[in-house]
Amino acid sequence: MEKKLLLGDEAIALGALHAGLSGVYAYPGTPSTEITEFIQLNPLAKERNVHSRWCTNEKTAMEAALGMSFMGKRALVCMKHVGMNVCADPFVNSGMTGVNGGVVVLVADDPSMHSSQDEQDSRFYGKFAMIPTFEPSSQQEAYDMMEVAFDYSEKQCLPVLMRVTTRMAHSRAVVKVKDEARKENEMNYNAVAANWVLLPANARKRNDKVTAQQAQLEEDAANSPYNRLKLSGKAPLGIIASGIAYNYVKESGVDVPILKISQYPLPKKLVRQLLDSCEKVMVVEEGQPFIEEQVRGVFESQNILGRLTGELPRTGELTPDSVAAALNAQLSENPKKLEIPEIPALVAARPPQLCQGCGHRDVYTALNEVLKEYENPRVFGDIGCYTLGFLPPYRAIHSCVDMGASITMAKGASDAGQWPAVAIIGDSTFTHSGMTGLLDAVNEKANITVIISDNFTTAMTGGQDSAGTNKFEAICLGLGVEPEHLHVVVPLPKNMPEIIRIIREEINYKGVSVIIPQRECIQTFKRHAKERKQNS
């Protein structure tokens, strides 16, 4: 046993490697990115040639992992919570096919939306796909559970969903790790075609099988060492706490009956035992009221407290303070209020902003210069650093919904009669989910102007490889963009007149135009310059 100071993400990565992982498949997304990055740099992973190259999006990642599993090997898929929406099709259907080699789908939720557009709770995906779900409450558990999850996946012939949240993914702790990694699975041909060919006749059989399996999964959850019920006779208040929320309950120091949940389906047997011995039960869980809704059911028991009843905040991340306040309000007659100093009034907000020297800045400067000539231009933005173009000084975009939505929304707006309709999308986002939308636009000769702001990297998440680098012109031409309406420019102040002229001309062209400003991200540029200096 060795002790290592590891991020939750790193503990997960090492746990997977030590469990005999053969491939990780992922698209970068905060707070899940460091899992794949850790595996990319890990010496054992290199020695074993564990697959770790970034995928184009979460759907291609999930499907490639299923392919590896089909051949008998263990695969890990990693993503942030909204990535689950992108891979929902293969994820849900992987519950129908089942697996051959173990598959763990690791999803990092982001309650309070530190770096995301919503706070969806991925446990719901596990439930409706009938896939067993793990939720570690510490970095040590995250490491340990990875091997358990792979073994369980192979035992049940189902993928396992492992859900963490920002404070687990991005928090370091000392983790005891094994000295040796298990061997990888040998490739095999045990996958049964009748399970994997989801023709209705086959799928119905699988659906019956997996549905029947649920009772066993729940029984396993009731007996899981990670789900612990601690009773102490009859009590006025008991607690159900899951994942990282369990730590906030421990931090508060209250000593009451408690059911810790880290494996689903929710073990009703344990919940019932707790309810039988407590007058009221508070459900403390990070994210949406997933457990709380199941425990309350339709009868709306007055004795189940939590986010739905207002004892805990309905939205946002839990904190040790919000949990302690909720527990104290139940347990003490006169809960004492802590005197907390305020933030001095002079402290100003310091929002994130585009870096000095960033090419997106020059793109927005040029775009704003042209669009001020129109009464009602609309600019449809996308997911990436350039979303910060919404903020002053640019105030340049009018939407940002999901990966790829800039192009398709611009097309829809154009269909409705809007002009100018401009889409701005980054290089990595374009290959992730923008290409299909561009094909729609080309096929209908939509009157839109698309700007693919290419900085040769996936910048927002820290500069990972971008799937389409050096291929964008070819991709656009291949999708049918007319060569005379496809332009590559270099976004620098000295080129401003040229860029402005091109944007103006292409807005006036009645059809699809694509402008590709290309200049390396200033952050990766600095990093590469440093590496060159060190190597010379």
Next chain:
Amino acid sequence: MFNVQRKMKCDIILCGVGGQGILSIATIIGEAAMNENLYIKQAEVHGMSQRGGDVQSNLRISSDPIASDLISLGGADVIISMEPMEALRYLPYLNKEGWVITSSAPFINIPNYPNIEDIKAELAKLPHVVAIDIEQLAKDNQIPRSANVILLGAAQKALGIDYATLENAIRSVFGRKGDAVVEANIKALALGREAQK
């Protein structure tokens, strides 16, 4: 789990502006704490907020197991800040007898940055403050890239970690970058300790 000679607990807020290098301070403290067989939890912020916005990290070290990754309001023993206004942002987390160790030089990347004299006046109201112009001190001593470690040296007493332990942690954290980098940071640590006196 660990062999620990003495009881200790220190909850630290590290803060600054994205890109100022608060995470490398955290790495050194984390390394030192691990070598002392202490328990550690360190919550970081990655992603969008790193782009020139305010950033913070919660670092907790203790001789006893730590439950929460986050520090409670009024619970921090030390705020280590790379920027004076950012130090004030986390005052709700500081306990009444807590220390603020901060750079005194403002980092102005917003149009409505307050008057620096007003910031100094707010800092002066606190019982335990050390404010050092670490950037200048680093430049004057030809170690311009080690300003953050000067701040760590100034915080050493408040952290309750032995000076030698921090020195060793610097050696192991920066070791692969060569002797010159190690020596610059050892020097920075010493400068910080002196400046705090």
